[in-house]
Amino acid sequence: MKDQVAFLRWLQKNIASFGGNPNDVTIYGNSAGSRSADLLMISKASSGLFKKMIGDSGGSLSAQTVQVNPLQNAKLFAEMLKFDDVDDINALENFYLNASYEVLTSIDTTLLKDYLFTPCVERDVGDEVVLDKSPFEILKSGEYAQVPMLYGFTEMEGTYRLPIFQDWKEEMNRNFSAFLPVDLQFPSENEREETTTNVVEYYLGKDKISEENILLFVNYFTDTMYVHPMLRAIQLHLEAGHKNIYSYEYSFTSAESAKIDYTDIPATSHSSQTTMFFDSENEHEGSDEYKEMKRIIREMYTNFAIFGEPCPHGNSLPHWPSITKENMQIMSLNQTLEMKPLQHRATFWDDVYAKYYKNPSIPTVSV
Known part of the structure; x- marks a missing residue:
């Protein structure tokens, strides 16, 4: 994050030399890059260094974005590396400073990178601080630069977890509780x-996670890792008075779309809208509808x-108003483009987070 802030400062000094303003x-980010862009938007360190933000498939309130308990994570990782004096903070610091x-x-x-190696809320030790409060506290306070946002997710973000489906499916059936978001504390x-019982009933009913209903696995991680954190952030932005948020759900598929594992279902997979935005080797190949969606995405992003x-x-293109508390609508990017009410399966988590959210905090130690 500090490198990204440094780059944005470099950009301010040098962009004119490249014809920029x-x-x-x-700023634009996808997946972990979207989380970064979202954090930069609310950080005092990067305030004034950009005027707009595009975030695809990732947000600041995801449990994977900011560590809930960084000190505990530091101890856990040290123990995994066979260091056992983890309760002595000086010894722990020494270990990390000198480990090869x-x-x-x-x-x-x-399987741990989403939790152990992400940013944290910082103590002020004399160096510049990127996050002096948790993203939740910053959004709640409204004390951040409310730049225009283009903020969206795909229909099947949870495909991100498919590479470890076989590793997790039986354990999830045995002990689903272990797979609740890490930023919940009971x-x-x-x-x-x-x-856990309520979550299992909502997502699985009486089923078990298996190859036959792998979409239930995808739905669960779509909502917990991506959609609910982004919708929750939008709500906090609106409560803070933000008036320039444009949000979408990308559910477009075509003959080019990959299939969900073990199914014939075409996937609007994690970050699939990004493949439309960037150039590719087969840029001028593909179906007409695929080429048209590439054109639409590029026009929308360029307009923004x-x-x-x-x-x-x-x-x-169809009129796309900003989302407001009075008009909770987002754009549906599918074979047709249309504004739709913001009614999503992931709002199930609103009540859970209202009761059990564990806010990331500054690591404190007694020395």
């Missing part, structure tokens, strides 16, 4: 189990970068 910078590259990379952290085991809205008046 330092007073009209738009070989030691630090000696174990597979594929005052008792009874409340945790009661919540220029005008601060994806479909300005007089444009050939």
Whole structure:
């Protein structure tokens, strides 16, 4: 995050040399990049360094964006690396300062990278702070630069977890409680189990996770990792008075779309809208509807970068108003483009987070 802030400062000083306007910078991010862009938007360190933000498939309130308990994570990772004096904070610091590259990379952290190696709320130790409060607290306070936002998710974001489906499916059926979002904290085991029961009933009914109903697995991670955190952020933005948020759900599929594992269902997979935005080797190949969606996405994003809205008046695309508390609608990007009421399966989590959300906090230690 600090490198990204440094780059944005470099951009302010140098963009004019490349024909750019330092007073009209738009930042864009996808997946982890979208989380980064979302954090930059609410950080005091990057305030004033850009004028608009586009975030695809990732947001600041995801449990994977900011560590809930960074000190505990530091201890956990050190123990995994066979260091056992983790309760002595000075010894723990020494261990990390002196551990070799070989030691630090000696174990597979594929399943842990979303939690152990993400930003945290910082203590002020004399260096610049990117996050002095949690994203939730910053959004709640409204004390951030409310730049125009283009903020969206795909219908099947949970495909991100498909590579580990076989590793997780039986354990989820045995102990679903272990797969609840890590930013939930329950005052008792009874409340945790009661919540788990409600979640399982909502997503699985009487089914088990299996190859035959793998879409239920996808739906669960779509909502918990991506859609609910983004919808929750939108709600907080609106409560803080933000008036320039454009949101969408991308559900377009075509002959080019990959199929969900074990099914014939075409996937609007995690970050699939990004493949429309960027160039590719087969840029001029594909079905007509695929090419048309590429054109539409590029026009919307370009419009937003220029005008601060994806479909300005007089444009050939459908009118796309900003989302407001009075008009909770988002754009549906499918074979047809239309505004739809913001009614999503993921709002199930609103009540759960209202009761059990564990807000990321500054790591404190007694030395």
